[in-house]
Amino acid sequence: MSAAAELHSLRRGRATTKPQNLAAFLFLLPWFIGLFLITLGPMSVSLYLSFTDYNLLQPATFTGLDNFTRMFTDDRLHQSLVVTFTYVFVSVPLQLALALGLALLLDRGARGLPFYRSAFYLPSLIGSSVAIAVLWRTVFGSAGLLNQGLALIGIQGPGWISEPSTALGTLITLNVWTFGSPMVIFLAGLRQIPTMYYEAASIDGATKWRQFLNVTLPLLTPIIFFNLVLQIINAFQSFTQAFIVSGGTGGPADSTLFYSLYLYQRGFGSFDMGYASAMAWLLLLVIGGFTAINFWASKYWVFYND
Structure with a gap:
């Protein structure tokens, strides 16, 4: 050419x-x-x-790092961090363990698999909605459905959401109950594991438990990692459940004062938008930090095909 x-x-x-x-x-x-x-x-x-004093009614006034230094002396913020970290580190592992266990059961070829998959996934669709939080309040109230059921067998149930010792546990239970989304992802991951690995392990005399430890878990670690990162991010941002169950107060005795709920109280309850913005950036740094730690640690326990 x-x-x-x-x-x-x-x-x-x-x-x-x-x-x-x-x-x-x-x-x-x-x-x-x-x-x-x-x-x-x-x-x-x-x-x-986040570097200003702003209340929505007057122009913002630049205050430098004052909002961030206030965090060191804010006892309610410290309490909200304790509540949120407890919620994340207890509910997320329990949720993933339950999701993986049910995925293993469904992967065995149960009849009516589409029905069970849809039924188990349904709580994840409505678990963060106002309706399900109201239902949870109805179930765990002092005269709720749970205590009515316990009364039938002669047990006087406590006020699950009105006592500091049990209020957070009800919200943890609610988050564990919304296991459907990670369960479906686990089920998809299990379906991608080649059967030849199980056949080879069976020929070598490995029991079902050994096959689970040496075949299923290593090949499923990328899916576990994905679900872990996703659910930790979602748990740190939880708001609706605590807002509805506690009536927006974070009570009793701030036992359900999630960080996002306290942020809402400062921003839209006290109109302290400057401080609320600083809190939002702190939450971003916390979530980003945990995500970075998870990615760094993944090289030690996440195994890919290579």
């Missing part, structure tokens, strides 16, 4: 590429608008407000 023909072909290719690039940009335009107007824009404003 001559130089002139090559130049003509190159120009023709460029002319064809321009409309394709324009079409791609137009399709991506709504995403870019959402990114800047709904995500990056509010984040930038929140970052600025």
Whole structure:
């Protein structure tokens, strides 16, 4: 091909590429608008407000690091961190263990698998809604369904959501109950494990338990890692359950004062938007830190095909 023909072909290719690039940009335009107007824009404003004293009614006043230094002496913030960390580190492992156990049962080929899969997944769809939180309050109230059932066998149940010693446990139970989403992901991961590994282990005389420890768990670690990161992020941001069950107070005795609930109280209850913005950035740093730790630690226990 001559130089002139090559130049003509190159120009023709460029002319064809321009409309394709324009079409791609137009399709991506709504995403870019959402990114800047709904995500990056509010984040930038929140970052600025975290260094100000702002109450929604008067112009923001720059105060430097005052909002962040206040956190060191805020006892309710410390309590909210304790409650939130307890909630995350207790409910997430229990939720994942239950999800994995049920996924293993369903993977054995139970009849009516689509029905069970849908039934188990349903709580995950409504677990963070107001309706299910109201239902939970009805079940665990002093005269709720649980205590009525216990009364039938002569047991006087406590006020599950009105006593500090048990209130947080009810919310942990609620989060464990919404195991459907990780269960479906575990089930999909189990279906991807080749049967030849189990056949080879069986020939070597491995029991079902040894097969689970030496075949299933190692090959399922990428799915466990994915679910772990996702559920930790979701648990740190939990709000609706504590807000409805405690009536928005975080009681009794701040035993259900989730960090996000206290952030809401400071921002929309006390109109201390500057402090609430600083709290939001602290939450972002905490979630980002735990996510980074999980990714760093994954190289020691997550195994891929290679």
